[in-house]
Amino acid sequence: MQLFVNDLTVIDFSYLCQQRGIVGESWIVDVLLDGSLNEMSMVLDFAVVKKQIKAIIDEAVDHKLLLPMQCEGLTLESSSHHEDHQTIDFLSDIASYHLQSPSCAFAQLECSAITIEDVTSHLTQIILAQLPENVQGLELTLRPEVIPSDYYHYTHGLKLHDGNCQRIAHGHRSKIKIFVDNKRNSELEKAWCLRWQDIYIASEADRVAQSDIQLSEKASGYLKPDHQFFAYQAPQGRFDIAVQKRVLDVVDCDSTVELLADFILRQILTAKPTLKGRLKVMAYEGVAKGAIVNG
Numbered sequence: 001m002q003l004f005v006n007d008l009t010v011i012d013f014s015y016l017c018q019q020r021g022i023v024g025e026s027w028i029v030d031v032l033l034d035g036s037l038n039e040m041s042m043v044l045d046f047a048v049v050k051k052q053i054k055a056i057i058d059e060a061v062d063h064k065l066l067l068p069m070q071c072e073g074l075t076l077e078s079s080s081h082h083e084d085h086q087t088i089d090f091l092s093d094i095a096s097y098h099l100q101s102p103s104c105a106f107a108q109l110e111c112s113a114i115t116i117e118d119v120t121s122h123l124t125q126i127i128l129a130q131l132p133e134n135v136q137g138l139e140l141t142l143r144p145e146v147i148p149s150d151y152y153h154y155t156h157g158l159k160l161h162d163g164n165c166q167r168i169a170h171g172h173r174s175k176i177k178i179f180v181d182n183k184r185n186s187e188l189e190k191a192w193c194l195r196w197q198d199i200y201i202a203s204e205a206d207r208v209a210q211s212d213i214q215l216s217e218k219a220s221g222y223l224k225p226d227h228q229f230f231a232y233q234a235p236q237g238r239f240d241i242a243v244q245k246r247v248l249d250v251v252d253c254d255s256t257v258e259l260l261a262d263f264i265l266r267q268i269l270t271a272k273p274t275l276k277g278r279l280k281v282m283a284y285e286g287v288a289k290g291a292i293v294n295g
């Protein structure tokens, strides 16, 4: 007997990519279970699928930075600044990134590049080990949302969030809809998707001096003149990141989707003041959720 739950959850995360740097991503998860019926005549109670399997996925990869441990450009070490924190030095083809985070903000995968197949088999192993005996098979499908228009991939952290969004390098793959006089404007949408293609979005308020950043001991040997530094203390611990200007956008607000929508609107109006009163920005954060501003 098979049991399915489609759209069980959306995994919002970032990963290290040798070619693209740090990439924000959102994958929808569908689950198919294979098993015999239990004493309730069920393969598994939907409530258990929805709560327990989702919780396992959240704990394993959601809102984390996924690390391809066999990637040559990656070095992961224990932090010398804080217990249960780790540092990352990542030399990608387009920029170098240096981070310190509580260990729970990273997920290690034994592969050289993060792919849907690798994450699927990583999660399948973890979940199968925790299912009751009558469930013998598990087929997970991870899939990006089908988006017929432009979209961007961004990575950020929300220091004020009391949940996992405080992690300084988690991200999303998000579409954007921009309307002028109630009509979609693909030119503006394309421009923002180019600007925020594989971007790290930092808040000006989190900027720190180089002397105050806490990274690995070897990081200083890799830093370039265009590295910029951001750090904050949040409930899970201390977070630090050094990012090069070419893969960075610094906003004058927090990076909640409400404030990003407002940032986009303000930036468009600064460049094109004649659009005042005619604009609507609908910014998504991952799949099927976001914020709308008019102005």
Ligand SMILES: Nc1nc2c(c(=O)[nH]1)N=C([C@H](O)[C@H](O)COP(=O)(O)OP(=O)(O)OP(=O)(O)O)CN2
Binding pocket: 009, 010, 011, 012, 062, 063, 158, 161, 163, 165, 170, 255, 256, 257, 258, 285, 286
């Ligand atoms: N009003 C807002 N709420 C939240 C924002 C935001 O910008 N505005 N942002 C976040 C985080 O950035 C987070 O990455 C997105 O959260 P979400 O995927 O909804 O998080 P959960 O894992 O809690 O939800 P699931 O349904 O379990 O995926 C949070 N909130």
